[in-house]
Amino acid sequence: xxxxxxxxxxxxxxxxxxxxxxxxxxxxxxxxxxxxxxxxxxxxxxxxxxxxxxxxxxxxxxxxxxxxxxxxxxxxxxxxxxxxxxxxxxxxxxxxxxxxxxxxxxxxxxxxxxxxxxxxxxxxxxxxxxxxxxxxxxxxxxxxxxxxxxxxxxxxxxxxxxxxxxxxxxxxxxxxxxxxxxxxxxxxxxxxxxxxxxxxxxxxxxxxxxxxxxxxxxxxxxxxxxxxxxxxxxxxxxxxxxxxxxxxxxxxxxxxxxxxxxxxxxxxxxxxxxxxxxxxxxxxxxxxxxxxxxxxxxxxxxxxxxxxxxxxxxxxxxxxxxxxxxxxxxxxxxxxxxxxxxxxxxxxxxxxxxxxxxxxxxxxxxxxxxxxxxxxxxxxxxxxxxxxxxxxxxxxxxxxxxxxxxxxxxxxxxxxxxxxxxxxxxxxxxxxxxxxxxxxxxxxxxxx
Amino acid sequence: xxxxxxxxxxxxxxxxxxxxxxxxxxxxxxxxxxxxxxxxxxxxxxxxxxxxxxxxxxxxxxxxxxxxxxxxxxxxxxxxxxxxxxxxxxxxxxxxxxxxxxxx
Numbered sequence: 001x002x003x004x005x006x007x008x009x010x011x012x013x014x015x016x017x018x019x020x021x022x023x024x025x026x027x028x029x030x031x032x033x034x035x036x037x038x039x040x041x042x043x044x045x046x047x048x049x050x051x052x053x054x055x056x057x058x059x060x061x062x063x064x065x066x067x068x069x070x071x072x073x074x075x076x077x078x079x080x081x082x083x084x085x086x087x088x089x090x091x092x093x094x095x096x097x098x099x100x101x102x103x104x105x106x107x108x109x110x111x112x113x114x115x116x117x118x119x120x121x122x123x124x125x126x127x128x129x130x131x132x133x134x135x136x137x138x139x140x141x142x143x144x145x146x147x148x149x150x151x152x153x154x155x156x157x158x159x160x161x162x163x164x165x166x167x168x169x170x171x172x173x174x175x176x177x178x179x180x181x182x183x184x185x186x187x188x189x190x191x192x193x194x195x196x197x198x199x200x201x202x203x204x205x206x207x208x209x210x211x212x213x214x215x216x217x218x219x220x221x222x223x224x225x226x227x228x229x230x231x232x233x234x235x236x237x238x239x240x241x242x243x244x245x246x247x248x249x250x251x252x253x254x255x256x257x258x259x260x261x262x263x264x265x266x267x268x269x270x271x272x273x274x275x276x277x278x279x280x281x282x283x284x285x286x287x288x289x290x291x292x293x294x295x296x297x298x299x300x301x302x303x304x305x306x307x308x309x310x311x312x313x314x315x316x317x318x319x320x321x322x323x324x325x326x327x328x329x330x331x332x333x334x335x336x337x338x339x340x341x342x343x344x345x346x347x348x349x350x351x352x353x354x355x356x357x358x359x360x361x362x363x364x365x366x367x368x369x370x371x372x373x374x375x376x377x378x379x380x381x382x383x384x385x386x387x388x389x390x391x392x393x394x395x396x397x398x399x400x401x402x403x404x405x406x407x408x409x410x411x412x413x414x415x416x417x418x419x420x421x422x423x424x425x426x427x428x429x430x431x432x433x434x435x436x437x438x439x440x441x442x443x444x445x446x447x448x
Numbered sequence: 449x450x451x452x453x454x455x456x457x458x459x460x461x462x463x464x465x466x467x468x469x470x471x472x473x474x475x476x477x478x479x480x481x482x483x484x485x486x487x488x489x490x491x492x493x494x495x496x497x498x499x500x501x502x503x504x505x506x507x508x509x510x511x512x513x514x515x516x517x518x519x520x521x522x523x524x525x526x527x528x529x530x531x532x533x534x535x536x537x538x539x540x541x542x543x544x545x546x547x548x549x550x551x552x
Contacts, residue, residue, distance in 0.1 A: 213526065213527035213528065215507075215511070215527050216510075216511065216514045216524065216525050216526055216527060217514065217515070217518070217524070218518075218524035218525075218526060219526060219527060238508060238511065239511065242511050242512065242514070242515050245515055246515060246518065370484070393484060395484055423484050423485055424483070424484050424485075427508060429506065429507055429508060431508070
């Protein structure tokens with residue numbers, strides 16, 4: 001079946017378009033060339049079973065990339081999300097035939113066969129790997145979904161290659177754009193954003209990834225110092241907040257990119273000022289991948305990636321076709337678009353319309369509020385008496401004080417009928433709020 | 449989170465013969481305050497796990513805690529440490545690590 005958005009007769013696309021001598025990764029022992037990487041990937045591929053699905057647990061980014069490439073060469077899709085816990089492994093074992101684990105360190109007893117990516121293997125001069133059909137599904141992303149059962153999103157090779165090309169063009173990472181770029185990332189390669197930036201870009205752009213630990217502030221500083229310029233930091237608002245609070249100025253950066261959650265303009269301005277680097281933000285989702293970017297301190301409008309169009313509720317993505325988005329968008333005259341908040345978050349009360357995302361922003365601005373979220377009851381659509389609730393983290397403040405802070409800032413219709421003070425919101429590893437966890441905090445209410 | 453061999457592994461943590469209960473109490477208060485936990489500092493069992501079961505902290509808490517510990521004690525946490533599961537194993541082991549490396 002042809003992939004939408006790509007010509008039906010699109011020839012296969014190479015695993016990598018890079019020269020064998022180029023550097024693909026900076027490891028503790030020194031830089032690794034593309035040629036060396038391909039030889040190691042071929043050797044690992046030969047050790048894998050004939051059929052299966054790969055769950056890549058590798059923490060080291062070089063091991064993760066090797067594992068992905070070897071599975072790809074063997075014809076196996078990689079299931080993204082393997083590091084999210086035992087429940088994911090059990091789901092994969094039940095749903096995907098021949099599922100196996102790729103690991104780079106000893107782990108607890110697993111319900112699946114384990115292949116060590118870092119085991120020593122004899123390397124033979126590898127022939128150039130055959131082109132990979134554009135329509136072949138090489139990765140599968142997962143979203144938690146409203147029911148709690150993960151929903152699978154297939155990623156054909158052609159779509160991932162097109163997205164990598166668009167990102168390379170947007171961020172100046174093509175071979176002719178200047179010196180190669182060193183990427184240091186604080187996001188795991190098993191998350192869609194980390195997968196696109198630390199797995200696909202090194203294969204298809206003039207990029208070398210830093211392989212080692214880059215989670216804690218000291219590690220990020222040392223990782224950046226250990227790689228040659230141009231340096232690109234791939235991160236999230238959560239990490240940026242800690243890195244800015246840490247106070248140390250990192251080595252010269254060509255740019256910083258954030259995704260997974262909205263970046264506050266003040267934080268974007270702080271990065272531009274204190275680190276003297278462009279602070280870029282990517283808009284994307286597991287379903288569609290990265291689809292647009294902006295320079296947050298200077299622009300409100302998001303510029304779609306080349307070949308991608310974004311309209312209300314839908315992104316037209318090369319290789320994927322029409323993919324539903326979770327956000328309402330407003331087209332702008334210059335081809336950009338503005339985000340109006342999550343579609344599912346739009347609530348109507350007494351004939352008035354509001355975005356829960358916007359209400360959450362107002363709540364976050366109330367003095368003393370560290371975190372907070374509005375919740376809409378499940379019967380919002382057909383119960384005229386339905387009202388919103390809110391969960392608020394504001395140490396030392398009372399619910400009455402928070403209500404006082406909200407009055408006058410939002411339409412009274414949207415003032416929370418129930419406002420519960422909590423110690424923390426159950427944000428997941430990328431800062432999002434799983435619906436089920438929220439529902440548990442406030443019995444009788446659930447996020448719309 | 450990413451761990452790997454790029455950075456030199458941290459020094460081995462020696463056995464803590466005499467727990468510094470004063471430091472442990474200070475650290476427990478820091479954990480409760482910086483992570484806005486519902487539990488009180490006194491309720492944290494020095495030998496109980498901080499992550500997973502026990503206090504139930506996660507990687508976002510670890511990042512937040514690393515900032516608070518760096519500011520309070522001048523000690524930088526590392527993935528290598530965490531990978532060894534020694535330092536974050538309990539309040540006592542974390543206090544022991546800080547006692548060994550603190551700058552102030």
